[in-house]
Amino acid sequence: MTQLTPDVTTRAGRMLAAGRLTMTVKSVATGKHLTVDLSCCVRDERTGSWDNVPFSEAKWCFLQLHTGERIGTYYPQTGDLRPKPYAQKAWIWAAMATIRAACGDPHPQAEFSEMDRCGRCARPLTDPVSIQRGIGPDCWGALTGSKHASTDYVLDTEQARRMLEHDTAARSAAA
Numbered sequence: 460m461t462q463l464t465p466d467v468t469t470r471a472g473r474m475l476a477a478g479r480l481t482m483t484v485k486s487v488a489t490g491k492h493l494t495v496d497l498s499c500c501v502r503d504e505r506t507g508s509w510d511n512v513p514f515s516e517a518k519w520c521f522l523q524l525h526t527g528e529r530i531g532t533y534y535p536q537t538g539d540l541r542p543k544p545y546a547q548k549a550w551i552w553a554a555m556a557t558i559r560a561a562c563g564d565p566h567p568q569a570e571f572s573e574m575d576r577c578g579r580c581a582r583p584l585t586d587p588v589s590i591q592r593g594i595g596p597d598c599w600g601a602l603t604g605s606k607h608a609s610t611d612y613v614l615d616t617e618q619a620r621r622m623l624e625h626d627t628a629a630r631s632a633a634a
């Protein structure tokens with residue numbers, strides 16, 4: 460499989476770029492739908508904990524159904540998806556469709572909707588600007604280095620693109 464890059468001009472893409480995405484995928488053909496949780500991680504070798512990081516820094520993207528069943532792992536650096544042995548075909552399809560949709564390649568036979576949760580910390584989004592952006596004001600400031608972290612901030616595509624750049628300074632400042 461080829462490597463994919465989040466399309467930060469879309470809300471789902473910004474959420475994926477920030478590291479967390481919860482998306483419902485509905486098959487137009489069958490009317491069935493599944494909700495996929497995606498979380499981008501690296502492992503802290505010192506403490507052994509899994510840390511949530513932006514997509515561009517992640518080694519693992521853990522995929523599970525919103526109901527809790529694990530689907531498998533997506534490897535952003537190679538583009539491989541390794542499903543759990545027990546994962547059903549529909550789960551894998553929904554997981555891959557979620558990633559592709561957030562990377563600007565939505566499946567023509569599917570409908571997508573993202574949950575209104577911050578793409579970085581997964582807290583619920585309530586402010587209209589944050590909902591449109593897909594990321595809360597504090598996390599947006601930490602990701603982009605923007606001083607305009609307040610809710611009246613209007614999305615700037617150029618700053619959204621900066622989310623895709625490796626920014627260790629911003630991450631450690633936010634930690």
Ligand SMILES: [Zn+2]
Binds near residue numbers: 579581594598
């Ligand atoms: Zn947040």
